[in-house]
Amino acid sequence: MTNVEVEPPWVSVDPVGEALHLLRMTGVFYCRTEVSAPWALEMPPFGDCLSFHVVTSGSCCLSVADAPPQYLRAGDLALVPHGRGHLLESGPQAGQAGRVDLLPQEHLSAHYSILRHGGGGEKSTLVCGVVSFEGPAARQLVRLLPPIIHATGADRPASAWIGGTLALLASEVSDLRPGGEAVTTRLADILVIQAIRSWIESDDPQARAGWLGALSDPLIGRAIAAVHREPGRNWTVASLAHEVAMSRSAFASRFTRLMGEPALQYVTRWRMHLALDRLEQGRTTVRELANQFGYGSEAAFSRAFKRMVGVAPGSVRAGR
Structure with a gap:
């Protein structure tokens, strides 16, 4: 008897969109940068x-x-x-670069400053920032990004969203008004997410490989989204295959081919990254995590955690 893969009858979800929804971004620092040629700025590793x-x-x-x-x-x-x-500069032969964290700045708050730098020539204005991402979905996605993502208001399909937000940001920084810092930082955060989404929708082959490629698959993506929504459910290969109306063998083969690892290994790894996130935030105990993710004992959970993360959960909690 031949196994036939049938598209599930329900309305499809958007697993990539769900993954983006799980992104938690925290602004570390923002800077309005006013420079005049020639100028060069060194951004140190963060x-x-x-x-x-x-x-x-x-x-x-x-x-x-x-x-x-x-x-x-x-x-x-x-x-x-x-x-x-990385390095930002006005052009070739811009001279010695100044490290941005060591240059004099006007600090408007603990997380926002104005930096003025350069030789007095042609002027440019930038909004620069450093943000961090929390949670396993964010870490998984950021690892897949290329060394640089360059987006413009003229790019398709980003033009309608990125172009409008860029225009708002440019208007805001041209005339700082009360509350301008809050508006600038929030618009900048929106632009970061829009740029990542634009890259995912681009023709870059890297955006269709590995985890992102599997999320974009009409069948495997639904299974991954189900695991993300209910990580504590007693998942088996059979139950995941049933979730997307596939045979067990066809599902197992397709999942491993797209993800590069078996389905249950991904389930365990996702659970352990969620557990790591919660332990680092101090929101739970090892016993609570063992119960949430269906482990019969703390010892069984701890063994799985150490195998996936590399350290014992107790040491993560103690070192938080």
Whole structure:
């Protein structure tokens, strides 16, 4: 008897959209940067954070190791994931770069400053920032991003959303008004998410590989979304296959081919990354996590956690 894969009759969900919805982003620092040519700024590495730069007037060149330099014009946005150090400059022979965290700045709050720098020539204005992502979905996604994401208001399909938000941001930084800091930082956060979404919808093959590719699959994506929604459910290969109306063998083969690991291994890894996130935030105990994820004992949960994460859950909680 031949196994036939049948599309489930219910309305399809959007697993990629659900993954984006799970992104939790925290602003580490934001800076309104007013520069005049010639100028050069060095952004040091920032751990696991993502840096972004929005050019609201003028232009600049962005350089990141192992990636082609990007020329940014007014209305452009660039993301530099993975916490990598990089260089912003007015152009060739801009001179010695100043490290942004060591240059004099006007601090309007603990997380927002104005930086003025340069040689007095042609002026440019940027909104720059460093943000961090929390949660397993965010970490999984950020790991897949390329060294630079360069988006503009003219890009398709991003134009309607990114272009409008860029225009709002440019208007806000041109004339700081009461509450301007809050408006600027929130618009910048929106732009970061929009740029990531635009890249996912682009023709970049990397956006269709691995975890993202599996999420985009009409069948496997639904199974992954079900695991994300109910991580504590007693999942088996058979129950996951039933969730998307596939045979057990066809589902197991397709999942492993797209994800690069068996389905139940992904279920365990997702649970352990959720557990790590909750332990780091101090919101739960090892016993509560063992119960939530269906383990018969703390010992069984701890063994699974250490196998996936590399350290015991108790040490994570103690070192928080």
